[in-house]
Amino acid sequence: MMLLSLMAAAPTTQPAPSSLEVRANTAFNNGQYAIALPLYQKLQMQYEGQADKLGPLEEKVKVCQTAIEKATAQGQGAASAAGPVSLSAERKPHPAPKPGDVLDMQIKELGNFDYDADKGGNIPADVTALSGSTIKLHGFMIPIDQAENITQFALVPSLFACCFGQPPQIQHTVVCKAPKGKAVGYYPDELVVEGKLKVEEKKDEGFIISIFEVDVSSVKPAVK
Numbered sequence: 306m307m308l309l310s311l312m313a314a315a316p317t318t319q320p321a322p323s324s325l326e327v328r329a330n331t332a333f334n335n336g337q338y339a340i341a342l343p344l345y346q347k348l349q350m351q352y353e354g355q356a357d358k359l360g361p362l363e364e365k366v367k368v369c370q371t372a373i374e375k376a377t378a379q380g381q382g383a384a385s386a387a388g389p390v391s392l393s394a395e396r397k398p399h400p401a402p403k404p405g406d407v408l409d410m411q412i413k414e415l416g417n418f419d420y421d422a423d424k425g426g427n428i429p430a431d432v433t434a435l436s437g438s439t440i441k442l443h444g445f446m447i448p449i450d451q452a453e454n455i456t457q458f459a460l461v462p463s464l465f466a467c468c469f470g471q472p473p474q475i476q477h478t479v480v481c482k483a484p485k486g487k488a489v490g491y492y493p494d495e496l497v498v499e500g501k502l503k504v505e506e507k508k509d510e511g512f513i514i515s516i517f518e519v520d521v522s523s524v525k526p527a528v529k
Contacts, residue, residue, distance in 0.1 A: 315492070317450040322434060323423065325344055325347060325348055325351070325509045325510050325514065326348060327342050327449065328342075328344055329344035329345050329348060329365075331448055331449060332344065332447065333345075333365055333369070333445065337464070338368070338369040338372040339369075339373055340364065340425060340447070340473075340526055341365070341369050341375045342369035342370065342373065345362055345369065346363050346366065347510075348362055349362050349363070349366070349511050350512050351511075353499075360371060362522040363484055370377075373434045378432075386475050388527050391419055392417055392419050395419055396417050397417070397443070398429065398431040399417075399431045399434070399435060401431070401434055402434070402435060402471060406438065406486055407439045407440070407441055407499070408435065408438055408439065408440040408441065408443065408502075409440075409441040410440070410441075410443075410479050411442070411443055411444075411462065412442055412443070412460065412461065412462045412473075413462055413477055414450070415432075415435075415440070415476075415479070415517065416432075416474070416476030416477045416517070418432065418476060420474065420475055420502040420516065422474070422475045422513055423513075423515050425505075425506045426503065428506070428516060429506075432442075432504055434467060435502055435504060435506050436499065436502060436503055436504035436505070437503075438501075438502050438503070439476075439499065439500070439501060440459075440499070440500065440501075440519065441471075441497060441498070441499045442460060442479060442498050442499075442519065443495060443496070443497055443498075443527055444461055444462055444479070444495065444498070444499070445458040445460065445461055445462070445463065445464045445473055445493075445494075445496065446458045446459070446460065446489075446491065446493075446496055447460075447461060448491060449466075451479070454488040454490075454508055455483070455489045455490070455491060456482065456483045456487070456488050456489070457480065457481065457482050457483070458480075458481050458482055459478050459479065459481070459488065460478070460479040460480075460496070460519075461473045461476055461477065461478055461479075464493075473514065474496065475514075475515065475516060476484055476516060476517070478515065478517070479498075479515075479517040479518070479519055480499070480515045480517065480518045480519070481498050481519045481521050482518060482519070482520055482521060483520075483521050483524075484520070484521065484522070488526040489521075489524055491500060492524075492526065492529075494526060494527070495524065495526070495527035495529075496524060496526060496527060497523075497525050497526070497527050497528075498519060498521055498523070498524050499521070499523040499524075500521040500522045500523070500524055501516065501519065501520045501522070502518075502519055503517070503518040503519070503520070504517060505518070506522050524526075
């Protein structure tokens with residue numbers, strides 16, 4: 306499948322992507338404090354006893370907490386304050402995909418289940434069965450590796466919620482990987498991403514960081 310215009314050749318000198326700290330700093334630098342905060346808190350646990358690392362982390366945690374508290378006080382984080390809504394009660398299992406099907410859905414439709422991000426192990430069987438399918442997802446980009454020539458990015462349902470106190474649950478975050486040698490330019494509006502879906506718990510430093518990945522074959526702006 307021909308890659309669309311948002312993709313370009315990646316520079317050969319690009320650093321290796323992905324780590325808990327890179328994800329946290331990327332979210333922080335983009336003003337997505339509700340995403341950055343839990344990542345920094347995990348890093349604090351990881352670096353316990355290392356004063357040189359904990360000092361800068363504590364400052365960033367304070368910045369995140371202050372920004373989220375301010376947003377909540379203004380009413381922008383009210384949904385977050387109420388806590389996550391259970392998805393299990395009215396959940397409809399995904400039908401088994403047929404050979405050649407392209408699954409076209411919203412991210413929350415894909416992750417239509419409650420997930421224990423601390424313990425893991427509770428991805429529904431019908432969701433696991435979607436692994437290997439070609440999928441088309443609609444969402445917004447959060448760069449993971451760097452701000453330009455992006456080879457990995459998170460696709461989330463809403464950037465507004467990420468900034469103001471309502472981080473997406475792990476089942477509502479999809480890690481998208483460009484093909485080897487390709488990169489994607491940053492795009493602030495809604496995207497449609499197509500590729501091969503992988504459903505698997507991925508860990509970084511002992512923490513579950515994703516359950517959905519897409520090997521991207523196409524990235525394009527959503528039709529407005």
